[in-house]
Amino acid sequence: MTTDTIISKVWSFCTTLRDDGVGYGDYLEQLTYLIFLKMADEYGRPPYKRNVGVPKKYAWPALKSLKGAELEVHYVETLRALSTEKGMLGQIFTKSQNKITDPAKLARLIEMVGSVEWVMLGSDTKGDIYEGILEKNAEDTKSGAGQYFTPRALIAAMVECVAPEPGKTIADPACGTGGFFLAAYDYLTRDGNKLDREQKAFLKNGAFHGNEIVAGTRRLCLMNLFLHNIGEIDGASLISAADALVAQPSQTVDYVLANPPFGKKSSMTFTNEEGEQERDDLTYNRQDFWATTSNKQLNFLQHIRTMLKTTELHTILRLPTGIFYAQGVKANVLFFDNRPASKSTATKDVWYYDYRTNIHHTLKRKPLRLDDLREFINCYNPSNRHKRKDAWHPDKNPEGRWRKFTYEELAARDKTSLDLFWLKDDSLADLDNLPEPADLAEEIIDNIEAGLLCFRAVAKNLL
Secondary structure: OOHHHHHHHHHHHHHHHHOOOOOHHHHHHHHHHHHHHHHHHHHOOOOOOOOOOOOHHHOHHHHHOOOHHHHHHHHHHHHHHHOOOOHHHHHHOOOOOOOOOOHHHHHHHHHHHHOOOOOOOOHHHHHHHHHHHHHHHHHOOOOOHHHHOOOHHHHHHHHHHHOOOOOOOEEEOOOOOOHHHHHHHHHHHOOOOOOOHHHHHHHHHOOEEEEOOOHHHHHHHHHHHHHOOOOOOOOOOOEEOOOOOOOOOOOOOOEEOOOOOOOEOOEEEEEOOOOOEEEEEOOOOOOOOOOOOOEHHHHHHHHHHHHOOOEEEEEEEEOOOOOOOOOOOOOEEEEEEEOOOOOOOOOOEEEEEEOOOOOOOOOOOOOOOHHHHHHHHHHHOOOOHHHOOOOOEOOOEOOOOEEEEEHHHHHOOHHHOOOOOOOOOHHHOOHHHOOOHHHHHHHHHHHHHHHHHHHHHHHHHHO
């Protein structure tokens, strides 16, 4: 069976199940369970002969031999039993459920998965199939999966700027489906980067460390990494289920690549002394944090600082709305470098690239591409950031998006605000520069859908 045939079959069956009400996310989960069991069976045979830990009663041969109601009952029992196992096996099947209620469709999916020798299939092919469905799932706004999926073009640009080196550790305390890890892996293994045996082994089993508290997302991340040749099927989980913000990290890492969640930490409802219901935002009481807050992104920023040694903030990339699946988000990418401890402030200058003012993107008609960030990457100068050139000049180039500010200039601002902008917003003065009507319509729809998600979240907390 050719690669194109495999991809076609996987996608066509996904379409078939969607007609029965099985979304991308549910399909992806069932595919994860079955591919894992099939690969465990393949690894148990010659020449590998590895014991992955799947009990014989719940192994692939037992599953594929059944049909009808008997198959459905056994499949449900298999998911429940394997969720109690240790290591990656248990993490893959944590809180697993059968979402395919038609035994005939389940049998067809098992037949499709069984027709492929997954271990022999190239990691690029397996990974592309899985990443493709992950992205489709993120595009489904009703599922809410987009909050765990960072645009791959943005990730690729960040990794290219950071330029990770072989033999270094890379962490993500809110890793979602593992996009930053995969981009770093691709960067380190791309043409021209020749790794020796020791470096390859470290990249596979020791380079990446992540946290993801949502069981379903953690499962997708583990399988995504595994299909891209990161981690071992019978090894320890590379992704922890622990909340990264609860305690100070036990050790520092060389790189942190992350897109922390937005918003506030969940609230709890309690009854006060007068018998009235009140709500209280949950906060983290960390002695190593400089501020106590329920703000998620600020807490993750504080935590990331503790994961690294003495840090120097040196670059900020301002991003536009319309690039994340969570609509209306105005985000910034902050770039830090490790620096030896010193009595003086590590940050001397901060370079800004304004990719927000007069920039318009939408997820469908005009999605963010890596080429859109190429000018920023060139200005960043990954090979030697200390030899950058300022692209802004008040007279010669007032529209330059790349500009440097000194620590003294930033510290003198009200509350030391880092929210800087200097370009003229054309949309405020010139109606001719408004986005295309179709783009405006899509942006309005996306914002309404984002608003509905927020209202649903509020309503859920009130119930």
